[in-house]
Amino acid sequence: MNTRVGLVLLCLNITVISASFSKLHLISSNDVTWTLENNNKSISVPGSVPGGVYSDLQKAGVIKDILAGFNDVLTRWVAYDSWSYTGQFHVHGNELKKKVAQLVLEGVDTVAFIELNDSPIGTTNNMFVRYVFDVKEHLKEGLNVLKISFASPIEAAKVRSDKHFTAPACVPNDYNGECHANQLRKMQASFSWDWGPAFPSVGLWKPASIEFYNGAIIRSLTTHTEKKDAAWVLKIVAYIESKAKNKEVNGYINAILPVDGYRTINIGRQLKINTRDDGTCEAELNMNISENVVRVWWPNGFGNQPLYDLHVTLKTEENHDEISHKHVKVGFRTLELIEDASKVVGNTTAGQGLTFYFKVNGYPLFMKGSNWIPAHILPELGYNEDTVNDLLLAARDTHMAMLRVWGGGVYESDYFYQRCDELGILIWQDFLFACSMYPADPEFLDTVRTEIEQNVIRLQHHPSIAVWAGNNENEVALRGNWYATESNFDKYKEEYIKLYVDTIKPIVEGLDPGRRYLVSSPSNGLESEREGYIAQNPYDSHYGDTHYYNYLADNWNQNIYPPTRFASEYGFQSLPSLKTMHTATNDTEDFKVESNYSQHRQHSPNGYKYIEDQLSNHLKLEKSDPKYFAKFVFYSQISQAMAMKAETEYYRQSQADWYTMGALYWQLNDVWQAPSWSGIEFGGQWKMLHYFAKSFFAPVLVSPRLTVTGDVDVYLINDRFVPIVDAQINVDMFNWSSLIPIKSEKYPANVDPLSSKKQNTIAFWDENNKHEVFLRFYLEADGVSSSPDNYIFPVPLKTIEGLLEPKIEITVTKPESVKPNLHKNNVFKIHIQVDTVVLFLWLETNIEGHFEDNGFVVTQPHIQVNFISKENVSLIQLQESITYKYYVN
Ligand code: BMA
Numbered sequence: 023m024n025t026r027v028g029l030v031l032l033c034l035n036i037t038v039i040s041a042s043f044s045k046l047h048l049i050s051s052n053d054v055t056w057t058l059e060n061n062n063k064s065i066s067v068p069g070s071v072p073g074g075v076y077s078d079l080q081k082a083g084v085i086k087d088i089l090a091g092f093n094d095v096l097t098r099w100v101a102y103d104s105w106s107y108t109g110q111f112h113v114h115g116n117e118l119k120k121k122v123a124q125l126v127l128e129g130v131d132t133v134a135f136i137e138l139n140d141s142p143i144g145t146t147n148n149m150f151v152r153y154v155f156d157v158k159e160h161l162k163e164g165l166n167v168l169k170i171s172f173a174s175p176i177e178a179a180k181v182r183s184d185k186h187f188t189a190p191a192c193v194p195n196d197y198n199g200e201c202h203a204n205q206l207r208k209m210q211a212s213f214s215w216d217w218g219p220a221f222p223s224v225g226l227w228k229p230a231s232i233e234f235y236n237g238a239i240i241r242s243l244t245t246h247t248e249k250k251d252a253a254w255v256l257k258i259v260a261y262i263e264s265k266a267k268n269k270e271v272n273g274y275i276n277a278i279l280p281v282d283g284y285r286t287i288n289i290g291r292q293l294k295i296n297t298r299d300d301g302t303c304e305a306e307l308n309m310n311i312s313e314n315v316v317r318v319w320w321p322n323g324f325g326n327q328p329l330y331d332l333h334v335t336l337k338t339e340e341n342h343d344e345i346s347h348k349h350v351k352v353g354f355r356t357l358e359l360i361e362d363a364s365k366v367v368g369n370t371t372a373g374q375g376l377t378f379y380f381k382v383n384g385y386p387l388f389m390k391g392s393n394w395i396p397a398h399i400l401p402e403l404g405y406n407e408d409t410v411n412d413l414l415l416a417a418r419d420t421h422m423a424m425l426r427v428w429g430g431g432v433y434e435s436d437y438f439y440q441r442c443d444e445l446g447i448l449i450w451q452d453f454l455f456a457c458s459m460y461p462a463d464p465e466f467l468d469t470v471r472t473e474i475e476q477n478v479i480r481l482q483h484h485p486s487i488a489v490w491a492g493n494n495e496n497e498v499a500l501r502g503n504w505y506a507t508e509s510n511f512d513k514y515k516e517e518y519i520k521l522y523v524d525t526i527k528p529i530v531e532g533l534d535p536g537r538r539y540l541v542s543s544p545s546n547g548l549e550s551e552r553e554g555y556i557a558q559n560p561y562d563s564h565y566g567d568t569h570y571y572n573y574l575a576d577n578w579n580q581n582i583y584p585p586t587r588f589a590s591e592y593g594f595q596s597l598p599s600l601k602t603m604h605t606a607t608n609d610t611e612d613f614k615v616e617s618n619y620s621q622h623r624q625h626s627p628n629g630y631k632y633i634e635d636q637l638s639n640h641l642k643l644e645k646s647d648p649k650y651f652a653k654f655v656f657y658s659q660i661s662q663a664m665a666m667k668a669e670t671e672y673y674r675q676s677q678a679d680w681y682t683m684g685a686l687y688w689q690l691n692d693v694w695q696a697p698s699w700s701g702i703e704f705g706g707q708w709k710m711l712h713y714f715a716k717s718f719f720a721p722v723l724v725s726p727r728l729t730v731t732g733d734v735d736v737y738l739i740n741d742r743f744v745p746i747v748d749a750q751i752n753v754d755m756f757n758w759s760s761l762i763p764i765k766s767e768k769y770p771a772n773v774d775p776l777s778s779k780k781q782n783t784i785a786f787w788d789e790n791n792k793h794e795v796f797l798r799f800y801l802e803a804d805g806v807s808s809s810p811d812n813y814i815f816p817v818p819l820k821t822i823e824g825l826l827e828p829k830i831e832i833t834v835t836k837p838e839s840v841k842p843n844l845h846k847n848n849v850f851k852i853h854i855q856v857d858t859v860v861l862f863l864w865l866e867t868n869i870e871g872h873f874e875d876n877g878f879v880v881t882q883p884h885i886q887v888n889f890i891s892k893e894n895v896s897l898i899q900l901q902e903s904i905t906y907k908y909y910v911n
Pocket of ligand 1: 215216217430456457494495569591688699
């Protein structure tokens with residue numbers, strides 16, 4: 023709220039903005055009470071707005087912790103019943119004098135019928151749409167009753183499917199899920215996924231309010247920044263709603279932008295504009311901003327993220343005392359997705375097709391990152407700011423510059439995108455269609471149109487948004503006949519084009535002409551479009567982005583990976599830690615791979631078998647081992663981390679050979695305690711993968727590749743704007759049994775800015791000693807080590823010789839000083855002393871917090887790492903809580 027634009031008062035639930043524009047909040051409070059009831063009213067409990075049926079029933083004790091045990095299926099009755107939320111609130115007489123009184127429901131999940139004081143006022147069918155209903159005639163002074171009656175989403179999906187069937191008929195049995203999510207504009211993963219349970223929720227998952235005013239309001243702003251010579255042109259579009267339908271709105275609109283050096287740019291103009299039948303219109307303002315007064319916004323790792331406050335106000339002529347105000351933060355950067363045949367570089371095969379890279383502020387940047395799924399399976403909890411912030415900080419701290427908001431989730435909260443703006447995390451934003459064919463009947467297309475318009479307008483101003491994509495994997499699914507669509511290919515293709523090309527594309531390109539709209543991910547980009555939107559081979563490595571999963575080949579081996587211009591998904595599963603599993607079950611019988619519980623939580627068909635196969639390629643684990651399950655969990659994380667390290671480094675190396683320009687692994691986070699592809703467990707604990715990401719995404723990295731001949735190609739990767747010259751790569755060969763290298767060599771190294779380059783091919787071992795040795799690499803520039811250590815193990819670890827049981831001593835001290843963003847009390851220094859090489863040393867504690875690094879390959883007698891605690895603990899408490907494990911044959 024901005025005090026400059028008028029009197030701002032917060033009284034009861036009413037925000038008064040200027041004398042006559044006000045908002046009555048309908049979020050649960052002492053003044054606004056909500057009741058949740060099932061169809062036959064046998065259950066009647068307090069409701070929450072924002073909220074949802076599962077969280078409210080859990081709060082009221084009707085159901086237990088939904089994420090424990092088998093509760094996902096045991097509580098499924100909830101989604102088969104139908105529920106209503108009834109809210110009671112008071113309206114003051116003054117408010118009723120306003121010409122406009124409208125109910126604004128920011129998020130209704132999903133199929134609902136709405137009544138105010140027993141009069142019907144509308145229906146909803148899309149949880150991603152903001153609904154605005156005129157309630158002037160139905161409100162009264164004093165007590166009012168608003169009732170939202172929800173249909174069972176499972177029933178509603180079935181009813182639509184009976185009329186508009188589209189493939190697939192259902193999700194695989196292993197998902198324990200529900201069918202026909204594709205019929206509803208609802209979070210697709212709420213009917214289950216291969217990493218998540220089904221919780222087909224209902225409720226008002228975002229805030230609700232009643233707005234009162236006389237003239238007009240600014241609902242949203244879009245901002246378009248374009249660089250012209252030495253200035254930025256900022257085009258601001260205000261989206262206005264007014265009581266005047268199909269009439270002229272006269273008034274004054276003004277924009278203020280404080281820039282650097284205590285200066286402010288202020289522009290305004292008279293407004294004389296005709297509204298449409300629904301009372302909406304747009305007003306445009308243009309600012310010319312010298313490049314000297316604003317700093318440029320950069321993605322994480324490439325520079326800072328300055329943001330500037332833009333305030334826009336609107337005053338209509340008839341209602342001088344009424345000012346509508348909107349505030350957004352803008353960033354100044356250019357960003358293009360370059361698909362250009364002439365820019366293709368690399369070897370002969372790579373020299374075909376089109377490039378696919380993001381050019382930010384004129385520089386081609388390799389995008390390092392991951393894929394984002396909702397932060398919680400219940401949509402209202404997925405917007406929790408602490409959870410979102412922790413996850414985004416974890417992405418920032420591991421050098422990620424891009425996250426893909428995947429199409430099976432939700433459009434994230436304003437807070438999410440604002441944090442991405444602040445942290446420099448670019449967003450690849452899918453529209454919310456995933457792994458399915460979708461209907462194209464008029465009712466469906468109609469609501470999709472509104473959904474796309476509203477969400478593009480809401481999110482467009484964020485500098486973090488890099489690109490829009492129509493759907494997740496639907497082009498490749500249709501081409502590959504994933505859902506038995508082959509016999510009806512033409513019909514499905516027609517519907518595909520109707521939805522993503524004829525309906526969504528023009529809306530996105532019209533509202534946001536500065537950003538590329540890709541029709542699908544993966545796709546061949548422009549080449550898919552040239553081939554009529556369903557390319558012959560949407561995975562063609564010469565074009566666009568690819569998703570690559572191969573559970574059969576050895577994922578630790580870099581030579582298995584096909585080239586790509588941009589890897590927007592790739593991954594491998596692991597299990598969550600025992601600590602995280604214990605938040606879902608304490609029954610010791612559950613802690614076995616073959617237990618009903620473990621089978622229930624593994625949704626990926628054959629998932630455990632694939633993990634076991636990968637693991638047994640490299641690590642020794644006997645079924646008869648008394649600690650089999652605990653080791654299986656630990657080793658699954660080692661194996662996942664090593665596989666993702668291999669694949670990610672392969673993509674970063676391939677910037678030199680194939681002009682690969684992005685690596686976003688699948689997946690950053692989790693929605694429950696189950697086997698999945700995530701690097702961060704549900705609850706926030708980092709798996710070994712997330713720690714490894716800190717190294718494999720490091721800005722400067724020596725990255726070795728073990729070739730098929732057994733030699734090692736050594737790449738130097740440089741994400742910095744300055745070249746690396748006159749540096750040297752240090753290679754040390756160790757015996758597994760000793761901390762003293764048996765051979766060390768140094769090679770001169772150089773690489774251009776923002777690129778990778780093969781430095782040389784080295785051969786260090788022979789058939790006789792390759793089981794006894796391994797190599798360590800790092801870069802030395804100006805006499806100091808300037809890249810994380812990296813390693814090559816010439817043979818599968820299960821066959822190495824000489825690795826000893828280590829002696830490990832751990833002590834904890836307080837550091838002398840800490841980084842400015844940390845509190846000294848919360849930072850501890852952990853000293854680790856070892857007497858021999860240790861593989862994958864893994865520290866654990868039950869204190870809330872995280873180590874700054876973990877999963878070490880220890881090749882020095884003494885290493886240190888910080889622990890950042892979230893609790894108030896003493897040195898002794900932390901020291902006593904730390905346990906560790908490691909790998910040994
Ligand atoms: C891709 C993703 C997700 C899925 C993942 C792992 O298909 O788009 O739909 O969870 O792979 O199977």
